[in-house]
Amino acid sequence: MPHYENAPITEALIDIRADLAPEVRYEDLQAFRQHFAPDYPREETRSVGEALLQFGAAVHASAKQTPLGLAFWNSSNNQVVQVRLDGFTFSRLHPYEDFEHLRDEARRLWNIYREVVRSRKVTRVAVRYINQFNIPITPGTSIEPEDYFYTFPQVSKNLPTEMRYFGPYLMSLRLFQHDLKGILVLNQAMTPPSLPETISIVLDFDLYIENPPVTNEQQLWAVFDRLRERKNLYFEACITDKARELIR
Amino acid sequence: MPVAEGAGRLDAFEFPPLAENNAVGQAGQALWTRVNDQLGDSVRNSVFWTATILLNRAQMQLAALASLKSNWDTYGASAPNQVALDNGVRLLEHMTPIELSVLNIVPSAEGGVGFCFAVGNRYADIESSNEGDILGVKYVGTDMPVLIETDGSDASIEAALEQVRTHISA
Secondary structure: OOOOOOOEEEEEEEEEEEOOOOOOOOHHHHHHHHHOOOOOOOEEEEEEEEEEEOOOOEEEEEEEEEOOOEEEEOOOOHHHHHHEOOOEEEEEOOOOOOHHHHHHHHHHHHHHHHHHHHEEEEEEEEEEEEEEEEEEOOOOOEEEEHHHEOOOOOOOOOOHHHOEEEEEOOOEEEEEEEOOOEEEEEEEEEOOOOOOOOEEEEEEEEEEEEOOOOOHHHHHHHHHHHHHHHHHHHHHHHEEHOOOOOOO | OEEOOOOOOOOOOOOOOOOOOOOOHHHHHHHHHHHHHHHHHHHHHHHHHHHHHHHHHHHHHHHHOOOOOOOOOOOOOOOHHHHHHHHHHHHHOOOOOOHOOOEEEEEEEOOOEEEHHHHHHHHEEEEEEEEOOOOEEEEEEEOEEEEEOOOHHHHHHHHHHHHHOOOOOO
């Protein structure tokens, strides 16, 4: 894969789901604080929440939340490790370094995780790269997604012309990886722009394998290398030369 | 199939686009549930997607305050004006998921917008006033609040939020 000076990777992550010893409880995750604090001093509770907005004489929001796990951030706010009762995720945010840094730090943290929660079996592994393309646009004009992407939502040409100008969208495809016995989740979405006079389109590759056939750590980490190679192939297959110009 | 300029403006849409379901039939319900489940699964382990959705929710809370009228509290409070709302947008642009995940946005009785953060008994508030001031406080339980000052510049807003971040994640 060519090296891109302005790689669009806004988040790269390695995700491992595992069966833990049955006696492990949510409260036990607090033990990670002492292990991670030197490098990841900021702690956040991750929750599955449902926000509810109420309109009226007074406007206020309330939220019903269930704790899911803990996230620990480094002091530069560009690396995050999440620990949950169903697994572990390590994320590298912008600016991305390279896969070797991602993998090595994930492996170091995973070793702590599996020791502390006594993981018994890896049930799912994933490599995920979320790319954010900021496509310049002149006010009052439009862009054609097919100029930048080979994978994008198609709208019927039989619809009225004025309907061809479309707005926010989210496309999610699940593509089977027969040889890997895994699945590629390809998400593409327009998100709020991070730069003025741009349109932001996110291309998200989430490759995972359920119940990977691994019996030791060496095999486990070899799977991630393979998933990463595959991700590179898919990325290159989905973008056009015009998109490459944006990130060179 | 063109994407029009402005389609991705911060105030132009709610993300994710499929947020509500008005279908009552089995197929519509099943599709909505499935898409939401898949979306939830996609969002769950990603800091980027979580941040995008949290930011969008906060933007919508802030946008909802624009429709308030004076005397919204029945005690004569001014509604947040455009200055307070614009500074509110600037504050949101500097926030990370650490603050966004514990943020509640409320109108201020003094005129403006309040950004309230709470984790356990650790609290912080930053107020964007109708006069253009951005000031905050942080405190623990019933302790004396400590002032968080800004001069309105991006650098001082970032420094203020850094104080909040450190305070609520201590």
